[in-house]
Amino acid sequence: MDKEEKPMSYGEAIKKAANVLQRFPLVEVRGIPLMNLIAENWSSVWDFCPDPSDLLISTYPKAGTTWTQEIVDLLLNNGDAEICRRAPTSERIPFLEIFSPPPIPSGLELIKKMKPPRFIKTHLPIQLVPEGFWEKKCKVIYVARNAKDNLVSYYHFDRMNQTQPEPGPWEEYIQKFIKGKLAWGSWYDHVKGYWREREKRNILYLFYEDMKEDPRREIVRIMQYLDLSLPDDIIDKIVELTSFNVMKDNPMANYTFIPKIVFDQSISAFMRKGEVGDWTNYFTPAQSQMFDEDYTRQMADVDIPFRTSI
Ligand code: A3P
Numbered sequence: 221m222d223k224e225e226k227p228m229s230y231g232e233a234i235k236k237a238a239n240v241l242q243r244f245p246l247v248e249v250r251g252i253p254l255m256n257l258i259a260e261n262w263s264s265v266w267d268f269c270p271d272p273s274d275l276l277i278s279t280y281p282k283a284g285t286t287w288t289q290e291i292v293d294l295l296l297n298n299g300d301a302e303i304c305r306r307a308p309t310s311e312r313i314p315f316l317e318i319f320s321p322p323p324i325p326s327g328l329e330l331i332k333k334m335k336p337p338r339f340i341k342t343h344l345p346i347q348l349v350p351e352g353f354w355e356k357k358c359k360v361i362y363v364a365r366n367a368k369d370n371l372v373s374y375y376h377f378d379r380m381n382q383t384q385p386e387p388g389p390w391e392e393y394i395q396k397f398i399k400g401k402l403a404w405g406s407w408y409d410h411v412k413g414y415w416r417e418r419e420k421r422n423i424l425y426l427f428y429e430d431m432k433e434d435p436r437r438e439i440v441r442i443m444q445y446l447d448l449s450l451p452d453d454i455i456d457k458i459v460e461l462t463s464f465n466v467m468k469d470n471p472m473a474n475y476t477f478i479p480k481i482v483f484d485q486s487i488s489a490f491m492r493k494g495e496v497g498d499w500t501n502y503f504t505p506a507q508s509q510m511f512d513e514d515y516t517r518q519m520a521d522v523d524i525p526f527r528t529s530i
Contacts, residue, residue: 228323230308231477237321238481244383252345252405255383257319264328265317265350271336272356275446277313278342278349280410281403282373283365284428285341286490288442289313290462290473292339292361295443299454301461305470308477316342316350320383343404346413354421361442362414365428366526367407367515368499368508371397375502376488378402383482394507398514408518415524429496429527435459464494497529 234241247259258265270276277292279285289309297303306312314330331338342349353360365373371394378387384403387393400406418425424445431438436459443450450458460466467473468491475483475490483490503511 229477230311230324231479233324234320234479234482237324238479240321241383241482243385246385246401246403250348252348253401253403254317255319255403257321258317261319261326266348268316268328268331268350269352270340270350270356270358271338272358273337274353274356274358275337275339276316276342276349276353276358276360277339277363278344278346278360278414279363280365280370280407281343282370282377284363284431285343286473286475287428287431287462287467287494288361288363288426289339289341290467290470291439291442291458292446294458294461295439295446295448295450296339298450299457299461301457304461305472308472309475310477312472313339313341316340317344345405345410346417357422359445360421360423361426361445362418362423363426363428363431364411364414364524364526366496366499366528367397368503368511368528369428369496370407372499372502373492374402376492377490380484380487380490381482382484390502391507394503394511398511398518408515411524411526412519412522415522427526429530432494432496433530435462464491467491468494496527499528 244255244257246253247256248254249259249262275292277285277288279288286309290304293304293312311330315327316331318327320326331340374397375387375390375393378384396402397407400409404410414423415425417423424442426438426441436455439455439458439462443455471477476485480486
């Protein structure tokens with residue numbers, strides 16, 4: 221009998237594609253800047269039809285996606301740490317819109333290999349989420365993080381992720397964030413878009429700051445939204461397994477499975493600080509004032525209770 225061929229791991233596939241990996245330029249899809257490979261394959265993303273049992277985890281980049289993915293996986297697997305280490309985050313919970321050079325599998329390829337119910341990650345603003353998610357009434361968890369910490373985290377991520385556009389100097393990066401020029405567009409429009417629809421579309425809208433303040437409380441909210449009921453000791457275990465320090469050392473959650481040619485964690489760790497208020501270490505008083513004034517303008521039409529400290 222032929223020896224069964226072992227499927228290539230995500231890391232191996234990335235190494236194979238190394239010669240064509242680059243800081244991909246952004247191309248707009250309906251006014252939203254996205255990596256050019258996503259824009260080129262946009263119709264297949266837009267046409268994706270989920271199963272009603274699929275769950276979507278949506279965020280603006282760097283708002284706590286990986287953390288929430290780990291919580292959801294553990295909740296759905298009764299807090300079983302071994303099962304949740306079956307594969308790296310990006311294989312367990314594929315990234316809906318991501319396209320990379322072959323042989324790196326696209327998010328859609330990974331999703332289509334899985335049987336529903338699947339958990340799917342996206343950074344798409346609400347208007348770009350494929351209609352099927354709403355038609356099929358899929359559950360959607362949205363996590364939002366205060367703008368200043370979100371910006372700082374994204375800045376460091378763009379320094380280390382060699383497939384994202386060059387972040388450039390900090391001062392200019394703040395301007396790009398304010399103007400919605402970063403990949404996946406405007407933070408302001410992103411958080412507002414899901415906020416406005418949260419009740420009508422049954423979206424569980426969470427805040428990173430609330431998760432930091434009282435992870436157990438927020439994990440219970442997620443559990444209830446998923447119609448699960450786990451015993452207290454399992455919930456305690458999930459709180460522990462999804463703490464920053466445990467996830468930082470979990471090779472299936474800390475993105476060390478992505479080779480250095482893509483995520484150069486010697487520049488900045490994926491699990492960087494995991495704090496609320498780190499922005500105070502980066503914004504000068506003048507930058508903070510300018511940012512706040514603009515924030516007041518951009519957020520004037522909505523009242524979302526963001527907190528920049530806890
Ligand atoms: P920092 O860069 O501020 O440290 P995403 O998963 O959306 O890319 O978000 C990454 C951010 O979430 C990083 O923020 C990372 O450290 C933080 N993070 C990841 N896991 C976390 C956890 N268990 N607790 C708190 N923060 C976490």
